[in-house]
Amino acid sequence: MTKKIDKTDINAFLGSLLQDYALYAPAREAKYVTFREIHAPEEIVWDCLVTREPPKDVFLPQTEVLFSYIRGADGVVVQSNEAVERERIVWGMRPCDAQALLVQDAVFDTAENRDVYYANKRAKTTVVGIGCNQPLSTCFCTAVDGGPFKKDGFDLFLTDLGDAYLSEALTGKGEKLLASPFFHASRKADEKAAQALEKAALEHLPEAMDVKTIQKHLDELVASPFWDEVQASCIGCGVCTLLCPVCHCFDIVDEGTAACGQRVRNWDTCQYCVYTLEASGHNPRPAGRERVRQRLMHKFDYYLVNQGVLGCVGCGRCVQLCPVNLDIRQIVDEIGAAK
Amino acid sequence: MREYTEAIRQEARRLLTDGGVQAVIGFAEGTLPMRTAPFFARKVEEAERLIWGPYCENNLARYLREWKGKKVAIVAKGCDTRSIVALMAEHQLMRDQVAIIGVPCEGMLDRRIVARRVPGEVLSTRQEGQDVIVEGLRFSVRLPRRELLYRSCATCLHPNPVLSDVLLGEPVAIWNEDPYAYVREMESKPAQERAAYFASEAGRCIRCYACRQVCPMCYCEECFVDHTTPRWIESGVTPAGLQGWQIGRAYHLTGRCVDCGACERACPEEIDLVYLNGKLNKDVRELYGFETGVQVDELPPLAVFLPEEGPDFRIR
């Protein structure tokens, strides 16, 4: 079902949503725009394509209490923190971040060993997307199976038509939002306009990469000196991975004493030297070479094997934010060209 | 800037041919506007990729630890050379293992300031006299260079290399005399306001440790934040965990930080890190007359003392 909502009505509509939902959207924080919970529609920054932090925190908080424990007479009693009370809406997610969400679904929302913390939040969340009329120079979604107007993963999808948002419901959750009287009927011309916007946006974006060749080359490059070259400037920080909308690795730690405390999970990254360090002192990935290789191989090889999807969605955050301008697009090009 | 690029390449060619160095650590063209990338020229022909410009923002001394035991050359601004001196003082580096190509620095431009002062994505910039022309899809804006400097550059006292084997070009004049004005401003605020500011800055940290990883002086084999016995701070992005990290990180650089600002530039959350280390730098300067990495062979201030100096903790 497709309708539209006038921009003059949008804040009133969002205001009405705040009664029933916790709302997450691109909003200002310090000097930049990030994805966070908002409390007034005016906080939303509409023209930010790539938020500093991706919205993954909504489903996989950087620090999350899994359970609390307390020592009792007959053992240790644990109380899980998995329940999610409030319905949520993620407003204004971009197609790349939604594609990342689908990858995380494949990791966490599995038939066996379902991650209830993630799945419960996902079930309680309505995801509203918006197309990207003018992609940035760092965007490369089209190279990695995505697109600036791709609707996969959304419940409701908006297209900015200038004075209104064309709004397409893709699921029951989306239709529920669309039932609001703020939306009115759209016309054929609106859909035409949306198509024109998509066509224009695509002109700024690169061609699809040859995933098969890259995957094959990666398998062949495992022992190659190629990685020594690639990793030379890498400083081993966690910017590229922590701010990646796909990366989902975490650490599990106890905070507290033997008598009582909390078991907490925190984002972790394969780029840290202590990530794979064992208590014995042995480290199976001892240097930058192995760690940089792991990041690339996980994204462009292992995800394809295990989840059937790429682990890179082309949002360009790592490209923008790497302290030493180590550009994943360039590395992937080099892998593709490697002989 | 072009002249510097040429001079750097020439010197790199010479060093790689008969200078006995395994690599020249410098900057290459970046993949984005306003960016350069640290680059390691190992062969003579790779010297052609070295460049110099207003976006050579990394402190390359950070890479020297990865070349330990091998002789390398490094393209170094004032702050990079200060780090080299500081590393030598801590016995992390031997003078004869590094050939320093010193470059006087006019201050690096803050890509984030530039981005915020124009109405769209920056696609290119160029310098015209004392101005920078910034261009995007539908705009071209002229901005005064002086307003675009990183704060650490705007307050820099040592833009010229303090130590070098070859110094390119002419030393630049120092444009600043009051490096810690921003620290004094913070000191003058009420304690509650200072606490609130620290809490909000530290609160944005995502513990990516980019600040640590880019820092030439953060060379600990195991950082206190990764210790398991004891576990010094809380593991998560909790207020105590984040403040603990920032306090520990900054304080461990007492008398060791060279004010290069590399940590702040690396921070993806744009946390004010310089105001933390600036305070410690100001204190060691005022209390002990010490400036990190300026005097070769000077011991770090926390490794020495004068018996008669203050503060006199007896009378309180």
Next chain:
Amino acid sequence: MSEWQPKIVVFLCQWSLKSDREWEQRFELPSEVRVVEVPCSGRVNPLLVMSALQHGADGVLMVGCEPGHCHYKDGNYLGRRKYATLESFLQYLGLEKERVQVALMGETEGSRFHVLVQGLLDRVRGLGPAGALAVRQPLACAAQTEQG
């Protein structure tokens, strides 16, 4: 919750007050004070001070030997620079000046030590619970066990 009682942590060099060890008998320290004896004040990791504050200490006192009287020659001199900068830094971050104190004392100053501790305790009482810097979260669960 019962009425708030301040928590004071004292890092005490094992050599300072050495000849006056009976201070322990002569003056019973208030129960709010926890003394951590250390081999030398000069080697106390500043992270321990931070850690004490993050674990809920409302005041910290560092006691070392008088200038010229370090058992290891110059530990107290080295420590002096460390604590001067640390104190100043913590204040800069918003911690009240009165909460962290450094004292270099002679071997026989047991009574002065007692006065010092009492003074710190009184000042901290006046200030109330420390709130400028964040404390670790699972502290909340300690209260939980006490109740349960």
Next chain:
Amino acid sequence: MIRAKQAVKASNPYLPVPMRIENTHIETDDNMLKTFELAFVHEQDAARFQFVPGQFCEVSVFGKGEAPFGIASSPTQPGPLKFTVNKAGVLTSTLHSMGEGEFVGLRGPLGNGYPLKTYEGHNVVVIGGGFAFTTLRSLTEYMLDKRNRARFGEVSVIYGARTPGLLLYKEQLAAWEQRADAHVHLTIDVAVPGWEKLVGFVPDIVAKVAPSSKDTYAVICGPPVMIKFTLPKLTALGFKPEQIYTSLERRMKCGIGKCGRCNIGPYYVCKDGPVFSYAQLAGLPQEY
């Protein structure tokens, strides 16, 4: 008191069940290895726990976290689960200081375990070194159990340690040595007075005493250096990569293939392993 609902427990893979330490036993004369016998506090948790040799559990030491340990007891043995723990880090040191009657948590069984169906009808040679003998003990016990023995061909055990005092499960080994239907070869690195069994490094002993590769699977666990030198010996004996199995160790957190740190190539050691054949590992990064 707070009490988790049973229904929640069953569906949340991160929640440990409480276990009581029934017994502890120091295994080696350097006091670094200790076996913990853990009993389920709740009957229903015990009933749900079905495992095969080679699987592992995440053991919680509350306040210190969780770590994975292979199950050293065999599913054929009733009673508490056995875990042998090397004192290495914070968690294991704390665990070593704990004793009878204290509580830990348990998640599991995790991982794939040894492919018993594959081994059935064939000879199996178990090769172990040092303290990497825990799940090998479980496997050997399982195969030698009278209900299972007929399903396997010849069972050989080659186990070495630096000194006699560093061999694990001495009583068990002695019992196996008594059996006519098992070949047990114990070795130490350097001869010491009183030791009358084999002397020499495991790779060399394998070359001497290992059975023919015909119809035989080799299962090898030990320090990386032992494995490195033993593999060529097995190859020389005609073992193909698909006939050689190992159980890998990696740092783990979730144990269910989500936290990401234990992968070797596309495999997660926790979920797809820890047991792999060398045919599976061929061509992957040697990150173990």
